[in-house]
Amino acid sequence: MRLHRLLLGLCLGIDATTATALVSEPGDVAVIPSWDIQSSETVGTDLEALSRPGVDTTTWHEVDSSRCTLMGCLIQAGVYRENGLFFSNALQSFNSSQFKVPWIYRKEFALEPSAGQHFHIQTHGINSGADVYVNGQEIVTKETQSGAYVGSSYDITSIAEDRNALAVRVYPTDYNYDFALGFVDWNPYPPDNGTGVWRNVEVKQTGPVALGPLRVTTQVGLPIENSSAVVGLKATATNLEDREVTLELKGTVSLEEGGRNYNLNQTVTIPPLGTAELALSTTLNKPAVWWPRQWGEQPLYLGQLSASVDGALSDKVEQTFGIRQVTSKLTSNNDTIFYVNGYPFQVSGAGYSADIFLRWDTAKFTTQAKLMLDLGLNTVRLEGKNEHPELYEVADRLGLMVLPGWECCDKWEAWTYNEDLAVKSEWTGADYTIANRSMYHEALMQQGHPSVLGYLVGSDYWPDDTAAEMYYHSLKAADWQGPIIASASERGFPAILGPSGLKMAGPYDWVPPNYWYDVEPAEDRLGAAFGFGSELGAGVGTPEISSLKKFLSESDLEDLWKNPNKGLYHMSTSVSSFYDRKIYNDGLWNRYGAPSSLEDYLLKAQIMDYEATRSQFEGFSALWSAERPATGLIYWMLNNAWPSLHWNLFDYYLHQAGSYFGAKVGARKEHVVYDYNGKLVYLINHSLDRKGSRSVTVDAIDKSGKTIYSSHKVVKTEPNTSKVILDLASALGSITDVAFLRLVLSDDKKAVLSRNVYWLAATIDTLDWDNSDWFFTPVTEYANFTALNDLPAAKVSVTLATPRSHRCEAAKNISVVVENHSKVPAFFIRLNLVDKDGEDVLPVLWSDNYVTLWPGEKLELKVEGEGGAAVQVSGGNIKKANVYL
Structure with missing residues (x-):
């Protein structure tokens, strides 16, 4: 047989005698590196033949x-172009019928079979189900390899040869009937519904005994700074032979950055074709403790297990992990509060979206995570998009907490009591099995990562008692040590888990800045800043013109400001409440005046977006220490699956705009903020170690630059708290049209910790709470900011602070000085770093942006980005200019 395969391979130009084996030693794991794909309509359905070399x-x-996925593969292969698919409404007319039939993924690879060696195909999730064949033999069918998160290991030793062929037949995905990765109303569904080998398929080589994934447990006392840590290394060992074997087990725990190694040993006897649970443990004295980035460092340990039989290595597994403790509890108001290393941890995060075609890019996610940390956020929520191990590895190293969980609005929540589904395919016995296997696989992938905050086993709805018990026991079987929470909403809960302590009461569309501070009576105040808001936001995230031109036609751009109530393809789906910008535009037109051009519309949109995100993050921060604390928020959303006109803190191309810089101001570690509702000033401290004397300077001026109010106050700050320090009700009572309020916080060495400028109208927006809907609260009377359209012109200069002689060395880090030479405020100055061709430099980090300057004031702003040639300057009442570097 092997001679026949060799001759056939030579005829086709494949030299099986010289091909490098994909794996060569026990413990080796190799990813199938590439694929050939084709529709079954073209190549047929005979997998027995298609899976032969x-x-x-x-x-x-x-x-x-x-x-x-199929779409991701075809884009990578050059069949389709992303820019073409995403431009205007091109995706709407895409022919998706080609994905109504199964497709085949195929790959040939070499192995070196020998006595005592075993080979395995390992899956980690295939959408929505797959038949897997190797060398003409059926390995598994779609009834077993079903669900986006089901991973299994299949022994192919008996059919492994020098040259091998793997064929995977994937079946069309339907979000209503399959356990897949849906997008609900975030964006249009991808034409293939995410069908395909979206996670890696691996080949593993072992000796007589194979080890399952390494499970790491850590136990620490409190206070954690003075505690030792007990580290456990666990795995399931499977004897693949029909004889008894004695296993010599060696374990190692070591700090990645160096130091003492902790070595462990054990001998275990396993019966023929039997399994054994392996467990080794050791105590670490004065361990290096892992912290969220805002609180400390992120030291990581490496745990390793190796198993030998008869003196020869049979298998090995390893996992990085951190020493930390995460817990949660319900407050007296039934709100969830998390604790990290024993300290109350206010979650300040945003909801992540996978790419529309489920393409993974480690470098892009790393940039997204760094942008989150630059924003001052500490947590990213994954609603059903659990992604890949690399996401958790990046989060571990950067100190970003992750809150994963199952998704809403499709098969995952097809419960009898879910009345929100258009199609409700209620679970069968087979469905419970698939969901259970999915839970166990994800738990094994995530449980050792210190960045993981907990797991939400439901989103909009809680799992029924059968599923909840199943999920709970699967998580515990995987040695899950973090919180397990019933859902992201308050609708109900299963008996085994109790109330979730999270609220999902909106908003998702535009609300005014004072919304977040209006917290009483709580039963009517929905998403206002109390408790834990699991997904909420004012529906903003308008890209700037440089990004808009990449995906909108000229007529699309005109519609933005000339047809404010028109449904827009780059919003949510056409059946969604978010298909148009009517609620948002009502606010813009009424508060800032009808736009006179697209440029004017985008300026006003960025102003709206900035104040919306700033007030949300400030509101939750300000009320962290309230009688009913604001224990956490997940902003809806962090990013988009494709180019979108809303729901982001940075756009698809990673360009930041008003929503980003408003949120960045609002989430600062030490901060002073203005409560629109009560006209109060709050002092905020998100640190664990900063305390002592602080100076707060408050100034208010009118649009001509005349002083309305000025004060200076010295206060004491305490770690991890917020408190009221000033009441400005009487000071700001004389506003007739528009005024500006500046709050500056400095430390005892006069270093500025935060600077914050508000534009205030004579009245705040009036909210009609009684007529709230699930996605917004109506405004019956809008605040009037139209006087901003008549601000006197301000003269502003932008100069380089970096000496010319150092610019080459500082090409990635530049400082610019923005100075207002006028007697009037310079409102909402936008700076954009571009390259020599005038294109946005991406990614880029600004220390601050979209700033408003007092008369005669100057600010030094730092920008980090590669390839910058000029800074574009624009704003509310200044002339546009380019400053060349």
């Missing part, structure tokens, strides 16, 4: 990627 695949699509 030597099949001619010259007419197949060659994909240089280890994991991709």
Whole structure:
């Protein structure tokens, strides 16, 4: 047989004698590095034949990627272009009928079979189900390999040869009937519904005994700074032989950055074809403690287990982990509060979206995570998009907490009591099995990562008692040590888990800045700043013109400001409450005046977005120490799956705009903020170690620059608290049209810790709480900011602070000085770093942006970005200019 395969391979130009084996030693794991894919309509359905080496695949699509959905694969192969698919409404007319039939993923690879060696195919989730064949033999069918998160290991030793072929037939995904990764109303559904090998398929080699994934447990006391840590290394060992074996087990725990190694040993006897649970433990004295980035460092340990039989290595597994403790509890108001290393942890985060075609890019996510940390956020929520191990590895190293969980609005929540589904395919016995296997696989992938804050086993709805008990026991079987929470909403809960302590009461569309501070009576105040808001926001995130031109046509751009109530394809789906910008535009037109041009519209949109996100993050921060604390918020959303006109803190291209810089001001570690509702000033401290004397300077001026109020106060700050320090009700009572309020917080060495400028009208927006809907609260009377349209012109200069002689060395880090030379405020100055061709430099980090300057004031702003040639300057009452570097 092998001679026949060799001759066939030579005929097709494949030299099986010289091909490098994909794995070569026990413990080796290799990812299938690339695929050939083709529709079953073209190549047929005979997987027995298609999975034999030597099949001619010259007419197949060659994909240089280890994991991709059908659409992702075809884009990678050059069949489609992202820019074309995303432009205007092109995706709306895409022919998706080609994905109504199964497709085949195929790859040939070499192995070196020998006595005592075993080979395994390992899956980690295939959408929505798959038949897997190797060398003409059926390995598993879609009834077992079903669900986006089901991962399994299949022993192929008996059919492994020098040259091997793997064929995976994937079946069309339907979000209503399959356990997949849906997008609800975030964006249009991808034409393939995410069908395909979206996670890696691996080949593993072992000796007589195979080890399952390494499970790491850590136990620490409090206070954690003075505690030792007990570290456990666990795995399931499977004897693959029909004879008894004695296993020599070695474990190692070591700090990545160096130091003492902790070595562990054990001998275990396993019966023929039996399994054994392995467990080793050791105590670490004065361990290096892992902290969220805002609180400390992120030291990581490496845990390793190796198993030998008869003196020869049989398998090995490893996992990085951190020493930390995460817990949660319900407050007296039934709100969840998290604790990290024993300290109350106010979650300040945002909801993450996977790419619309489920393409993973580690570098892009790393940038997104760094942008979150630059924003001052500490947590990213994954609603059903649990992604890949790399996400958690990046989060571990950067100190970003992750809150994963299952998704809403499709098969995952097809409960009898869920009345929100258009199609409700209630679970069968087979469905419970798939969901349970999904939970166990995800738990194994995530449980060792110190960045993981907990797991939400439901989103909009809680799992029924059967599913909840199943999830709970699967998590515990995987040695899950973090909180397990019933859902992201308050609708109900299963008996085994109790109330979630999270609220999902909106808003998702525009609300005015004072919304967040209006907290009484709580039963009517929905998403206002109390308790834990699991997904909420004012529906903002308007991209700037440089990004808009990448995905909108000229007529689309005109519609933004000339047809304010028109449904827009780059909003949510056409059946969604968020298909148009009517609620948002009502606020813009009424508060800031009808726009006179697209440029004017985008300026006003950025002003709206800035104040919306700033007030949300400030409101929750300000009320952290309230009688009913604001224990956490997840801003809806962090990013978009594709180019979108709303729901982001930075756009699809990673360009930041008003929503980003408003949130960045609102989430600062030490801060002073203005409560629109009560006209109070709050002092905020998100640190664990900063305390002592602080100076707060408050200034208010009118639009001509005349002083309305000025004061200076010295206060004491305490770690991890917020408190009221000033009442400005009488000071700001004389506003007739528009005034500006500046709050500056400095430390005892006069270093500025935060600077914050508000524009205030004579009255605040009036909210009609009684007529709130699930996604917004109506405004019956809008605050009037139209006087901003008549601000006197301000003269502003932008100069480089970096000496010319150092600019080459400082090309990635530049400082610019923005100075107002006028007697009137310079309102909402926008700075944009561009390259020599005038294109946005991306990614980029600004220390601050979209700033408002007092008369005669100057600020030094730092910008970090590669390839910058000029800074574009624009704003509310200044002339546009380019400053060349």
